[in-house]
Amino acid sequence: MIHHIIPSIKQADSTNFFLMAGPCAIEGEDIALRIAERIVTITDKLNIPYIFKGSYRKANRSRVDSFTGIGDEKALKILRKVGETFGVPTVTDIHESGEASMTAEYVDVLQIPAFLCRQTELLIAAAKTGKTVNIKKGQFLSAGAMRFAVDKVKDSGNDKVILTDRGNTFGYQDLIVDFRGIPEMRDFGVPVVMDCTHSLQQPNQASGVTGGKPALIETIAKAAVAVGADGLFIETHPDPANAKSDGANMLHLDLLEGLLQKLVRLRAAIR
Template identity: 50%
Template sequence: MMTIVKINTISIGNHHPLVFILGPCVIESRDHCMRMAERLKSLSESQKFPFIFKSSFDKANRTSVDSFRGPGLEKGLKILQEVKAQFQIPVLTDIHEPSHAKPAAEVVDVLQIPAFLCRQTDLLVAAGQTGKPVNIKKGQFVSPFDIIHPIRKVESTGNHAILLTERGVSFGYGNLITDARSIPIMQETGYPVIFDATHSAQIPGGTVTGGNRKYIPTTAKAMVAAGCDGIFMEIHDNVNEAKSDRSTQFPLDEFPDLLRKLIELSTLVREKSY
């Protein structure tokens, strides 16, 4: 039996509609964040899909020390609070240290554990102790069978509002692959599974993480067909000028066509599965 995770009015898991977690990789500025939230909310209303806005106040895991990291905890949370208040949408952001959990939980609706930090006990426990839903991104180095260990750390706090995110698996040096078997394997834990379609297209290595955006639609459709409960995508209105992950953020103007296909495919899969 799958746990249905409730985020405001959105129910995730089992027969509920495919949820979309969308937004820019990092808060580049207040104006850009507000503009992206407005446009994505408008799209969610016109296409009638459940939508959670995402963006990061600090990208503490950038490849280079010289890379743009974001506005920081205090200023970033203030911007995300403004997004929530103005657009009345749930918001997700990632935390990198246990001390981030409490202040972030006072603002956002979902706390996200970055893939590289998914084994950090103190971080998982701090997130769980807030009582907020926790999205655990499975590390590229973690088997889908082993995601149970991060789950148990959050569960140890009494928090069972847990989402799991597949974001690709390391395949040798400098490459990620997507294994559709991860979806049903991780769902066997009893929690909904999200597919991160944009980070899965990354090509790690060098001083800047690269990627191949053209494969994002293919892997997204494959994982929806495999039965994932949601899609996570970083969306940008000007990818060539994005301050992070410009090779894998998906262009906003191309997204509606892919969105339509994913919704149609998800509807078909759910009709055949339940």
């Protein structure tokens, strides 16, 4: 399904899931290119369609002194260079309607953060760029409620929509994943992605730094593939402990290939 949404994506085995993966935030050109090169090598080997992800700016931070970015234009140019260098689509998130047209000049997919998935003007602005719009499901919404987010984009003349689940708020400092939501959202006629890393966040910690449970990434990914997710979203970094953002729940880059090998086998068995 994703091949029809982003024609530039490398054509791979149509029975496979696709992958959105990369660092949480764009930290610099060298590390972005190194991460992309490693993932492209792995996904080419495994015939997994690949979209490079990286936030050009982090607008939703717990503390005012948290890392937010290296500068909008600088980060967006890096995203463009990654796409051009490796011939893969790129995705980044936007936070206000005024960012949509500017960001669309650099990337192939505009992502709507979970906390903003009900923002009508933002969804319409993203839709009107003509780019694919990846809407993350709000932690506070049911899967069924995401139909209205999809409708806002489609009613604005853009049928290129992806939905991404990232868990549901469970108390104050934890998230859970209701895997019933994946087939429910697929019934809307759009590809559905499981965010295997953000769904393991532990927000609202006393330190003001979000925690996470990266040891369970494989568990979430396997379950998502088992229930029919079209794609997986995984934040990965060669040194998560020293990443500028979301290091607590990212997958170490060295572990990505082994995980994807297992998931490809699982997908084949199910299909």
